[in-house]
Amino acid sequence: MIRVLIVEDSLTMRHHLREALAPDPELQVVGEAVDGEHAVELTGRLRPDVITMDMMLPGISGLAATEHIMAEHPTPILVVSSADRQELFSTYNALAAGAVDVLEKPRGDDSDADWGRRLRTTLRIVSRIRVITHPRARLGARGRTAAPVPPASPVPVAAPALGVVAVGSSTGGPGALTELIRELPPNFATPVLAVQHIAASEQFAVAFSDWLAGQTGRNVRYAIDGTPVSRIAGQVLLAPPDRHLYVRDKLVRLSDGPPRHSCRPAVDVLFESVAAEFGPSAAGCLLTGMGRDGATGLLQMRNRGAITFAQDEGSCVVYGMPREAALIGAAAYVLPPARMAGRIAELHPVAGRR
Known part of the structure; x- marks a missing residue:
């Protein structure tokens, strides 16, 4: 029962x-x-x-x-x-x-x-989802100390300028995505492309961009097909409801193509395109979510030289997608979202300057 x-x-x-x-x-x-x-x-x-x-x-x-x-x-x-x-x-x-x-x-x-x-x-x-005491639920949490986060791998000595950050999230994603974007440096100029699975009506989903903008203080909007990536510096573009988001010829593209992993938009579609278009000048972040969407795409990004992250189990609402990425070696770093943001800024300090 x-x-x-x-x-x-x-x-x-x-x-x-x-x-x-x-x-x-x-x-x-x-x-x-x-x-x-x-x-x-x-x-x-x-x-x-x-x-x-x-x-x-x-x-x-x-x-x-x-x-x-x-x-x-x-x-x-x-x-x-x-x-x-x-x-x-x-x-x-x-x-x-x-x-x-x-x-x-x-x-x-x-x-x-x-x-x-x-x-x-x-x-x-x-x-069936195993939930834990949530970080946002701070009631009665005074005096407790957070569990230490394992140290990340050493920072590479030299890295190319960051051209784009690609992010994928599903169940539990609104909170994780908010934390990641909010913790990026205020002058972070690199475009952020994000796929968030929202199993709701279009009216529900469309309001998400306004909510996320209010939570993070960033310029957040839904992607428009054909927008040059060079023109969206400092912005966060979301995949619109029921449309795949990807990059081709340095243009933001949208598609009604078949679902991947029963998802449209699918994280893998975005990650695979970013791997092909940006190679080592990209960062990929796979956040909390059920299933395995994004894992193989993140691996393609890592194989092309991108810096790749998967959310750690302790901060996930659902440790599904990030776990799949960690299991296949797609993630160079396994961290909570705020630490991802800090590491991106450390790895590519030029991305924070215009």
Whole structure:
């Protein structure tokens, strides 16, 4: 049995959630909470396998409840939220605080036909993720010391000027991507191209660029096909929803090509193109995520002389993609995101100067 805690203040929506879960006898609703305080209390008492979390709750918000739960009783959380702009930003904050994934609430149109199936499938996947006390959930963490990070390999004596940084992330990625970008030097001029898997509607995904810009203070936007890489110095370009992002002839390109690893956009598509186009003048960072997307592409980057990084297990929400990269020798450095940013600045100091 997969024991589910529903957190939702709307009686109608709670009924809809129960009905959607009913066809699967292995998904058992063990409790329902109508506010954030009750959600935290029931999580500690019932110890569910997975939680559906609304963001707009009376009392403490869904975001605050997520932070409490991830600090006190880490549990896989699926945010079930609407596409309202205020709620979208709370949703991304919750993902950065340790929630695992997001599913948009029913819209009341034809897209609702398979909503129940998508909910059941997503809950099954999310429930299998091993979560830990999240770094953003600092409640009660005063006085604790962080586990030491293993020392990285020696810095090469000479390295070519950095032409691009390519980043891939999936489950748990919003928080890791925020940490990486935020810790780059303020005058970091090298373009950053990023693929983040977001299993949500286009409306959900489009707001991600605004949220990430607000979190990092950087110029973040979705990539436009045909943009010369030379014209995006200091910017962070994201793969748009359901489009592959890659580089060809030093131009940013977008594609509706077939999914890779069931993903579009796929990290491997970006990494492989950067390996071919930039070789040793690139850096690749593979962050938290489920599956193996990005591992072989990162290996291609390393084989072409690029500096490559995989996120360490201790800082990952899901140690899947980075683990695959480490296993095949694709990562020269295995570090938390902030240490990646520092090492990129150390390796290529010229990238921080115009």
